[in-house]
Amino acid sequence: MTGTDPGDGSADGPGRDVRGRAGRWRDQAIAVGWLVLVWNLLWGEFTWGNLLGGILLGTAVLVFFPLPPVTFAGRLRPRGLLVFAVRFVVDLVRASVHVARIAVQPGYVPHSAIVAVRLRVRTDLNLALTAEALSLVPGTLIVDVDRASATLYAHVLDVRRRSDLAAAREQVRAVEQRIIEAVGSTAEVRRLRADPADKEPS
Template identity: 35%
Template structure:
């Protein structure tokens, strides 16, 4: 049986979010509803404590600006591509599921990479394996090898961008640039479904 731990300040702080959600669910914005939500959130934080994370890394503000700009560009480009697909008179899609091995070993980089890939329209991570560091992506309209290579390249670029912002230098250097990786790779193993 799991032993209950004494609540920490972080658990009390994270209890505020469920308290706000509690108020929105009830549609009542008064002190009594907030306090009952705070009690509910505190009980949740004590009974179901989150595991401790080892946050190894750094934050580079100048690369974060580049990261945001490139992400916004990717969002606009992918949205325009989806719009063009939707406006075609006859829609024929050839989707693929591709396997992407990640190079970074930190959970923070993997999580942010998955979030970034899912944020951009047209690709969805259907499976992420933390033990093997492999992502399986469903890619919209990627029926030929050229489209799959493009999706593979974008996923690798996303990992590199995230690592450049958040990972320690030695982790960032593990993620190869696409050009160097493409020269070494003769065959990419993916399955079309």
């Protein structure tokens, strides 16, 4: 028998539209969740007031300042999420101690630099998550983003030698890798492992 059954959920059928709406709601919920997390991290504590404020703020941002749709095509990996969380806390504590030492050290004038790092997984979601994770750690701040080439420009504190620049670039790549291994798709994980060191932007 030839032809297409109208109830088979083909690309133009109603099933596709229902799944599309469900996917958009899922993406919006994930976006609000990340905004709530960032809001609470910026306040420095998780409270019911900060949670409610983050939900209201995140919803307002998505309603009044709509961004291009960012589709979550990956999957959550508990082991990767745990590794990311532990390493994030370690980096946060280590960087906080380092910045505090610089602040109280008499006569020490730290030098700063801006490094450009092109991400290997060039999706809007990976670009946003990597930039947020880096900016939350003291001593590192994303000052510019080139979406077309997926390049992050990071301001790094206390750069004393060329090896510090290389270490800063490796830190960005390490954060990207942990994020992809936590929430990336199988194809993105394979791409990352197949291309461990991309060329630097000129």
